[in-house]
Amino acid sequence: MRRGIVQFRPHQTIMRPEDPPSIVYTIYEGWAYSGIVLGDGRRQIVSFMIPGDSIGLLSLYGKSPIGTVRALTPTTLCMFDANDMKSQLIATDQGREALERATIACATEIAHRLTDVGQRRASGRVAALLLALEARLRKRGYSERGAFEFPPNQEHLADALGLTPAHVNRTLMQFRKLGLLEHSKGRMHILDFSQLQRIARED
Amino acid sequence: MRRGIVQFRPHQTIMRPEDPPSIVYTIYEGWAYSGIVLGDGRRQIVSFMIPGDSIGLLSLYGKSPIGTVRALTPTTLCMFDANDMKSQLIATDQGREALERATIACATEIAHRLTDVGQRRASGRVAALLLALEARLRKRGYSERGAFEFPPNQEHLADALGLTPAHVNRTLMQFRKLGLLEHSKGRMHILDFSQLQRIARED
């Protein structure tokens, strides 16, 4: 079933909306992100993908991806043939459920991002995104007591949150001054979870 | 398989996140909407649902709905047992595909809403939402040359778009003055598609 291992460098495009839905990847190492690009260059980052996530889940449903998927860091992927993988998965109850779970988790996450962007002010959006990412990373063992690799730069965050890079910066700066987190050189360390949770809830 | 016909009045709750995933509805008549409610009363409307849409698709995957689903108008629903319906659907290729298509269409729509709210200014958001709804309504035969029943009030639109009702009003007002649409008493009439499309694209 596995078709091989592929590597991508930062910024490289892994999958496009116009690609045929013939391939699925699984992230072995590195981060990627999926974004919808508008005609004039604006883009909405719809999701960040971390090791263990699938890229091109929609291929399993015969659909091309919604957005463009690009590598955020040097990335190692396992490559599968969509048809092969699908028949493998739907052969067993476990497989079907795993696929369904992944699809739904993805949709749920997007709905929550929509809620963040639609209803929260800048500080709440940043806090909510960081907490959501930390939770996902922790489940997979990539976060140690709130400290983890965090490759997105402030422009990525801005595009994910519907903010401006400058404003993301001010917001992170403020969090740092309040002692809520440390952040430099691609590492994030969340110091005060409960305070960030409060901000995510109230702002 | 069908368990019965149910009716709901405006504002009534059809399904809650804490409900067990045992039921699926299909809208026979009327509109509903699904929204995520925050602790302090803010809410994000995630999707509007029109006749032909399913409510509680996630029940088929053993999951409770992401948000609260409420009736927007007097609504008539067909009610199904989730397990029965699932076994019916996955029995045939057609059924499986229909289910997958519905699930994916829903997720795709949410991703586009996220893009609207994250990247567009008020006029672009309103235009994009109206056009998306008109397209869905037209496919099902509920829009005649851009004219259709439109039950959401400006507060619903505001909650869907991450805007304030006052601002939705000003935006609609402006569209009307420009002759792009007519809108009163629960009816919408889109007069200038290409201009609205331009606004959706550029704003």
Place this chain on the structure above:
DNA sequence: CGTTGTTTTGAGATATGTCAACAGGGGTGG
């Protein structure tokens, strides 16, 4: 005709955007 909910409008406040300059770090080539 009151009542209730929605739309419309205004004046003023503010969160966020814009733009531009500067700083720092890390790589690269000389």
Place this chain on the structure above:
DNA sequence: CCACCCCTGTTGACATATCTCAAAACAACG
């Protein structure tokens, strides 16, 4: 090892889209 460059982060002054709050007009409805 230095000089340079590029990318990202940081900061400031200023602009503005959108919000807030509140009042009034309007419409639907019993």
